[in-house]
Amino acid sequence: MITKKEVQHIAKLARLGLTEKEIEKYQKELSSILDYIEKLKEVDVSGVEPTSHSIVTENVMRNDESEKPELKSKKLLELAPETKNGYLKTKSIL
Amino acid sequence: MICELTTKEIHQRLIKKEFSALELCQAYLEKIQEKDKEISAFLTVSKNSALSQAKKVDEMIFQGREISALSGIPMAVKDNILVEDVRCTAGSKILENYIAPYDAQVVKKLKEKEVVILGKTNLDEFAMGSSTENSAFGSTRNPHDLTRVPGGTSGGSAAAVAANLCSFALGSDTGGSIRQPASFCGVVGLKPTYGAVSRFGLIAFASSLDQIGPLTKTVEDARIVFEAISGKDPLDSTSVEINLKSEILSLKSIKIGVPKEYFIKGMDPEVEKVIKAAIKKYEEMGAKIEEVSLPHTEYALPCYYVIVPSEASANLARYDGIKYGYSKISNLKSQISNLLDVYLKSRGEGLGAEVRRRIMLGTYALSAGYYEAYYLRAQKVRTLIRKDFDRAFEKVDAIFTPVSPTPAFKLGEKIDDPLTMYLSDIFTVSVNLAGLPALSLPVGKARKLPVGLQIIGKPFEENKILEIGEIFEKLWKT
Numbered sequence: 001m002i003t004k005k006e007v008q009h010i011a012k013l014a015r016l017g018l019t020e021k022e023i024e025k026y027q028k029e030l031s032s033i034l035d036y037i038e039k040l041k042e043v044d045v046s047g048v049e050p051t052s053h054s055i056v057t058e059n060v061m062r063n064d065e066s067e068k069p070e071l072k073s074k075k076l077l078e079l080a081p082e083t084k085n086g087y088l089k090t091k092s093i094l
Numbered sequence: 095m096i097c098e099l100t101t102k103e104i105h106q107r108l109i110k111k112e113f114s115a116l117e118l119c120q121a122y123l124e125k126i127q128e129k130d131k132e133i134s135a136f137l138t139v140s141k142n143s144a145l146s147q148a149k150k151v152d153e154m155i156f157q158g159r160e161i162s163a164l165s166g167i168p169m170a171v172k173d174n175i176l177v178e179d180v181r182c183t184a185g186s187k188i189l190e191n192y193i194a195p196y197d198a199q200v201v202k203k204l205k206e207k208e209v210v211i212l213g214k215t216n217l218d219e220f221a222m223g224s225s226t227e228n229s230a231f232g233s234t235r236n237p238h239d240l241t242r243v244p245g246g247t248s249g250g251s252a253a254a255v256a257a258n259l260c261s262f263a264l265g266s267d268t269g270g271s272i273r274q275p276a277s278f279c280g281v282v283g284l285k286p287t288y289g290a291v292s293r294f295g296l297i298a299f300a301s302s303l304d305q306i307g308p309l310t311k312t313v314e315d316a317r318i319v320f321e322a323i324s325g326k327d328p329l330d331s332t333s334v335e336i337n338l339k340s341e342i343l344s345l346k347s348i349k350i351g352v353p354k355e356y357f358i359k360g361m362d363p364e365v366e367k368v369i370k371a372a373i374k375k376y377e378e379m380g381a382k383i384e385e386v387s388l389p390h391t392e393y394a395l396p397c398y399y400v401i402v403p404s405e406a407s408a409n410l411a412r413y414d415g416i417k418y419g420y421s422k423i424s425n426l427k428s429q430i431s432n433l434l435d436v437y438l439k440s441r442g443e444g445l446g447a448e449v450r451r452r453i454m455l456g457t458y459a460l461s462a463g464y465y466e467a468y469y470l471r472a473q474k475v476r477t478l479i480r481k482d483f484d485r486a487f488e489k490v491d492a493i494f495t496p497v498s499p500t501p502a503f504k505l506g507e508k509i510d511d512p513l514t515m516y517l518s519d520i521f522t523v524s525v526n527l528a529g530l531p532a533l534s535l536p537v538g539k540a541r542k543l544p545v546g547l548q549i550i551g552k553p554f555e556e557n558k559i560l561e562i563g564e565i566f567e568k569l570w571k572t
Binding site: 006017029034037049050060075081082 | 193195332334390393397414416417421423424430431432433434438439443451453455457461468470475476480512513516529553
């Protein structure tokens, strides 16, 4: 069983604001899912290479030249909740 | 009647001018208006652009120009695939008002073939779920029984095809999200090999597993759509060019593997009966049936539930309340003064319960001290699962399994228990972990509910599994 404190810590790392009631609910649910995942410990994985992609992928290279962007930055900026002088606006960090 | 036609049949009738593309489009729009009230397959209906596209196709036919096999075909797109200037929600409150600024590569390709896009279909939020009940905009209902779920996460697409609200639809499949709803709704669903179809413009969930594919009325239609959307795309570095030449198969030369690990306790006996009867039919036609073993099957689901949340937690970090989507940044009442609060509030309120659950699970699995025990171990188990299939495919051409252990379940039946919900993907997740192509083919009914047979192929052998499916369709479909 993971602790309440751990849930709070994970939620903060993931930038998720949770209510007190939600923390309790997730503590239970995450614990039962983690118990289920424990099953993986039964498998002998010594000497096994990890798979990150099922097909063999290679780095795709191209010349470092800018391509004409099809997208107008205006269209993207229109989606932002707050902008100023063509930039995204955020709150101060500190 | 007109709405019941397959994509192929519509094409033939359009060419013969039995009806116009406009009449066809109007028939579907009327059907949606009349029937979607009870099914709720669509989140957005693009009436005007659909009608004007249909008129363009009529103009082409009138001018005597050649049209593609998909020209004028009314279809639907899962709402996690971008269609330029149309709202794209991913079933989430956080993207409730998001207008797609460009087309996904698959949509661009289909538009070049002059399809008529009727609208966007419902899904579990960010494609996380198995029933379409996790949508922030309400549940979709199964057209075969309105008290049951259509499956998920492409539940809107599957229900729309089954209820004749579109001729075909696009879905996406990360752990069964095309195949399981296809099975529950009695339609055909194809999950292509990882890399066969570009993911550019698909809202990212678990990037090493996600694939876009078709949901159709027939295997023949699935082939038509798959051929139109597959291929290498410079905007998706994991996409590859594939050879689509079709080979004429004789069932007598085919070996089919049936993994013993897929016929487990707890499986609905009627589903098992339907699947075994379908396998028997192939055998009677001369196919060689062999038992195979995929020994790591029982570890596929726990492996999936480490890898998927981990990748999702990274992918969903982009929803920050700053660039786009639901935001508390300019809410005066909420008294937000710093950046951290913008993140916490926007994501806490904008993302639903299952999405937050998976983000936290992934964050935990990737966090300091746990990475090796969870993520790295899961990636190693993934290798073993992949190798199981490699070994089985040395002996057989295709593998047959059920798509799901049960037919469609009741709305609300599993929603409060995440683990039970996860178990409905038990037969589909391995295919994504191994990156293989798989077809869900309706082969019968259990208590009046459709049951799908899963036909799994070797990487990039979509053609072979489609042909095997077509054989069943031609011989036994009435």
